[in-house]
Every structure is written in C-alpha cells, then in structure tokens.
Amino acid sequence: NERPEMKRGTYITMPEWYNPDAGSGGYGFGDWPGQLAHNAYDYSKLEEYRGRLPGKDYLRDQQLEHMRMLARDYESEIMWCDIGGPNLTKEFAAEWYPFAESQGRQVVMNNRCGDLPQFDTPEYTRFSSIQSTKWETSEGIDPYCYAYNRDTKPEEFKSARTVLHSLVDIVSKNGNYLIGLGPTGDGDIIQPVVERMLDVGKWLKHSGECVYGTKYFFPGAEHGQLRFTQTETTFCIISFVRPEDGKLVVGRDVPILQGDKVSLLGGGKAGEDLKWRVDGGGQLVVDVPEKAIDKVDLAWAFKVEYDLPKRE
Numbered sequence: 433n434e435r436p437e438m439k440r441g442t443y444i445t446m447p448e449w450y451n452p453d454a455g456s457g458g459y460g461f462g463d464w465p466g467q468l469a470h471n472a473y474d475y476s477k478l479e480e481y482r483g484r485l486p487g488k489d490y491l492r493d494q495q496l497e498h499m500r501m502l503a504r505d506y507e508s509e510i511m512w513c514d515i516g517g518p519n520l521t522k523e524f525a526a527e528w529y530p531f532a533e534s535q536g537r538q539v540v541m542n543n544r545c546g547d548l549p550q551f552d553t554p555e556y557t558r559f560s561s562i563q564s565t566k567w568e569t570s571e572g573i574d575p576y577c578y579a580y581n582r583d584t585k586p587e588e589f590k591s592a593r594t595v596l597h598s599l600v601d602i603v604s605k606n607g608n609y610l611i612g613l614g615p616t617g618d619g620d621i622i623q624p625v626v627e628r629m630l631d632v633g634k635w636l637k638h639s640g641e642c643v644y645g646t647k648y649f650f651p652g653a654e655h656g657q658l659r660f661t662q663t664e665t666t667f668c669i670i671s672f673v674r675p676e677d678g679k680l681v682v683g684r685d686v687p688i689l690q691g692d693k694v695s696l697l698g699g700g701k702a703g704e705d706l707k708w709r710v711d712g713g714g715q716l717v718v719d720v721p722e723k724a725i726d727k728v729d730l731a732w733a734f735k736v737e738y739d740l741p742k743r744e
Contacts, residue, residue: 441510442502446495446544447517450481453490459518466490496520503528509537513545521546542568551608558598559605562648568608573625578612586624592631596730599632600670603643604653604661631730638698639733642668655684662687667736675720680734682716691739696732699724706734 447454447464454466471477488494502508503524509532525541525548532539543549551566558569572578573590590598599609613625621629636643646661646668653660657672667687671680688694688708696703703724709717718734725732 439509440507441512442506442508443512443514444498444502445514446519446546447515448490448494450479451484451490451494452481453484453488453494457490459490461517464515464517491518491520496524499524500527503531503539507537509539511539511541511545513542516544516546519546521548558602559607562605562650562653563607566606566608568610569602570610570612572612572614573628574612574614578614580614580616580622589624589628592628592635593730595628596632596635597672600643600659600661600672600731601654603646604648604659604670606648635698635728635730638728639670639731641666642670642697642733642735652684655682658682660686665738665740667738669734669736671732671734675718675725675732678720678722678725680716680718680720680732682718685714686716686736688716688736689739689742691742693737693739694718695735695737696720696724696728697735698728698733700727703727 447459447461447466449464450469451466452468454460454464456466460466468478468481471479485493499511499521502511511528521541528539540550541548543552551568552563554567554569556569556571559567570578573595574581574584575588575590576584595611602609613621613629615621642661646663649660649662649667659670659672661668661670669680669682669686688710694706694708696706699720700723702721706724707719711717
C-alpha cells in the first residue's frame with residue numbers, strides 16, 4: 433500500500449431500482465419498488481433485467497453477499513451505503529467487525545447501511561451546530577450534481593474559498609466533508625476542478641494542523657466569521673475574513689492563558705509568536721503584521737500553542 437494513511441471506502445446501494453427480486457420478496461418501498469423498468473419509448477413494454485439469477489432472495493442472496501464481497505475481497509474499511517431500506521446489516525456487522533479486528537483494521541459503516549452505524553450522512557446540507565456523534569456531509573463541487581456535467585460552466589463550480597470554508601465549518605462541528613469531483617467518462621478531472629482542489633490543498637499544506645486530527649470546541653464551534661477547533665495541546669481560531677487593521681479580534685471567551693504562543697499558520701516568520709492581549713471587554717486581540725496576513729489567502733488560521741508546564 434503506497435498510501436497507508438488513506439482508507440479504502442466502497443459504495444453500495446442497498447436497494448436496486450429495477451431488480452424484480454426486491455419487489456417480489458416484499459422489500460420494495462417508495463421510489464424503489466423493485467420491479468422491471470418500463471421502456472422509455474413504449475411504456476407498455478418492460479425492460480429485461482440482465483444478469484438475474486431466478487429463485488434468489490434479494491436481501492440474503494444479493495445485498496448481503498455484495499456487502500460480504502466488498503468487506504472480504506476488496507478489504508473495505510468504510511462501508512458507504514446509499515438510500516437505506518430493508519437490510520440484514522446486523523448479521524453482516526456480526527461477521528465484519530470481528531473479521532476486521534482480527535486483521536488489526538478499524539472499519540466503519542454509515543447510517544444508510546441500517547443498524548449499528550458510526551456516522552450520519554446529511555446530503556447537500558449540513559448541521560448548523562456541533563453534533564456529539566460523528567457525521568459526514570456529501571455534495572458535488574458541481575452546483576447541480578455529483579457527476580460530471582458537460583453543461584456546467586467553469587465559473588459555476590464551487591470556488592476554492594467555498595470548498596475550504598465548508599470543510600472548516602463542518603470539521604468545527606465534528607463532521608467530515610465528502611466532496612464529489614465528477615470525473616469525465618475517461619476518468620479525468622477537468623481543469624477548473626483541479627485548480628480549485630490545488631488551491632485548497634495549498635492552504636491545507638500550511639494550515640492543515642487546524643483541520644486534521646482536531647476535535648470540536650465544546651463551548652461553541654463558531655462566532656461570526658470565526659471557527660474553532662482544538663487538540664490536546666493547541667487551540668485554533670480560523671477566520672473566514674481577512675483581519676482588519678492588523679488585528680484579529682475574538683469577541684468571546686477562548687482557552688488562552690499567559691505564556692501561550694499565538695501564530696498565524698502560513699504567515700512565515702512574521703506570523704510567528706504574535707503579540708496578544710485580552711482587552712477590558714474580555715476580547716482576545718492579536719496583533720498581526722500585514723506582511724504575514726498577505727502571505728495567506730482563503731482563510732486565516734491562528735494557532736494558540738499552550739504553555740503546558742504552566743497548565744499542569
């Protein structure tokens with residue numbers, strides 16, 4: 433494995449739109465009735481469901497077996513189910529979790545798999561406040577869909593600023609951000625999307641420590657255009673707007689004590705060990721040289737590094 437830090441995720445749709453075994457087995461529901469599709473040009477005709485093996489129970493012989501195949505043959509670590517509906521997930525989990533543990537691997541399922549999920553999955557939306565349980569929002573960088581859309585103009589894709597602000601906002605509320613880049617039929621990511629991802633990656637390269645491996649700040653994730661994250665030894669203040677007049681002003685209580693150091697990530701030498709104070713109104717004020725501010729774009733991440741000996 434060339435990238436051991438990357439986890440292998442697999443996608444599975446729990447129902448199948450036109451599988452007649454789902455309907456005949458009594459597993460159809462809503463927009464997924466489990467019946468043959470009608471011909472698009474002659475509604476009186478039904479389309480053949482190719483590859484069907486008659487006499488099979490949809491849940492036990494197809495859905496459950498597909499999940500087993502992804503878990504064992506493809507060594508999935510993230511079982512990302514879609515839509516939901518009838519399932520045998522309890523039975524699957526009773527096999528998969530011990531199997532993964534025996535290999536020293538951690539695995540997770542989302543809430544669309546059914547029982548025993550590890551995270552929730554809002555789609556094209558997000559929670560407005562901290563969630564104590566893990567969650568992951570998904571959306572496309574295309575404004576209309578997850579997939580490649582040839583009609584989308586370059587300027588219509590989400591900007592790097594929008595993508596980054598979404599990421600930081602979601603992480604500050606205990607979530608993950610799953611964004612679809614919509615490759616072409618040849619598997620290429622088109623240039624406007626590549627440019628946006630490279631810009632986001634550039635920011636994460638210098639300020640990612642305020643995103644990766646962080647936890648939410650339980651007194652509150654945000655204050656105006658500021659977002660907060662933390663680790664055991666640091667506290668981060670990420671501003672979505674450029675600090676004005678060479679100052680970052682935080683109008684709420686934050687965990688900073690005398691002896692702690694504040695730096696602007698990505699600000700170079702000028703952004704290190706910044707002067708700070710708490711004014712008479714209880715606001716944290718950080719003095720930031722303009723040349724440090726100018727080195728950063730999209731968002732400004734200030735890291736408070738705790739003076740641990742004084743906190744013990």
